[in-house]
Amino acid sequence: MSNKYRKVAYYPGCALEGGASSYNRSTKEVGKKLGLELVELENWNCCGAMEVKNADPKLQTFLSARNLKIAEDMGFDTVMSPCNGCYHNLKKAEYDLAHDEASRETVKKLAHRAKTEPYQAGKVETIHALDWIRDAIGTDELRKQVRNSLKGLKVANYYGCMYTRPRHIFPEKDQGGANSDSTYRPHFMDDLLAAAGAENVEYPLKTACCGGAHTLSDSDTSTRLVLNLLTTAEACGAEVIATECPTCHQGLEMHQARAEKVFGKKTKVKMLYFTQLLGMALGLSARQVGVHENLSDSRSLLKEKGLG
């Protein structure tokens, strides 16, 4: 076990305080169980997500940069975000501030108006919850700490699109070797869940679009995309789709129900956050990791597998 990332700033983001509260709960519980410390950013704000970014990308850069500045002011050089959207936006702000003078100028002006100091690129590293657990604990140590193996549970690991795209804002990825994740075929979640005993299936749609951006404007498209993700996971033999993005997770859950209602297509595969699966493998109860808060009811499957 390394000392890297043992105590990091925590940026949950809006989704984890709302529909993805079980992801928030399970992330914190897993951290506690593994002896890792999370210190939530004080007075954090929205990362700018999709809406602000579409309306004004530079404003999104400022919003994310403000969160990075808060982490720096709290004395941290690392901030961990479990949400793919937040993670992506903080990484993008870091990249833009390092490479684009116009972004630096805008952030400076907006920070001045907000009566704060502007964030300077290179002060704080943004990591995902996958990086956090994998680098702070490692798969060997995790394997030793497993109390209730996920053995026999067939899992399709689904990363969504924002964990790896666009590639240029993730310079640490694609470096080759097991310690650098791949933008084409990410494997960090696979590694962690395999260490917890899960049987990962080959899933060819790991980074394919979940239709999250279409959900309100064109629900049928989202439902069709999700249905294809679900039926493919089932065709690959998966009982569970492990997720690490609240937008994807909630989209899969909602459109699974909608696919049955609108298209008459029923699928049985369950959705669980990877932190929920890890938590149960570490000996936490299904309730402690918030399984009851998910829309997709996986309790009978977990009971059957001895994980409930």
Next chain:
Amino acid sequence: MPTPLDFAASIQTMSSIELDQNSAQIRSMLLDTGNAILESWIVAHDERPTQDTHEGFRLLGLHRQAARNDPSFNACRESCRELIYQCNVAKIEENPENAARHLRLAASVLSHLALFIDGKLENARLGEFCCSARPIRSRDAAFELAYDTNHQQGDTS
């Protein structure tokens, strides 16, 4: 010209017997369908689909063309590469059952590609939410402005 949704429907109705054959014809049909799906996006943007290849595949050449000036189109880059990967593995796989499994995975990926691009086309018409729709919205706004200006000047052509 068939829409991506038409392609998705035909892929989904492919029988497992067809995919079990693992013939060069089936592999080629899967890749050609991928090309046709990307062409539909390019043609809808008043461009001529390229015949160029990238890394030996026209599918990747078409993807590069479609993604030019539209970074969000990269969201299907990995689907294109995965389609090629699954077809390649099927080609060299000696065990017929494994080969058929890879072709079925290729068909799932192809289906996703069709649905994704159909969604983007749909969104382009709606002109909301998806960042890929922005250039089309701008073009539409410019057209409307030109129309209004001409209309105010009494030009009804």
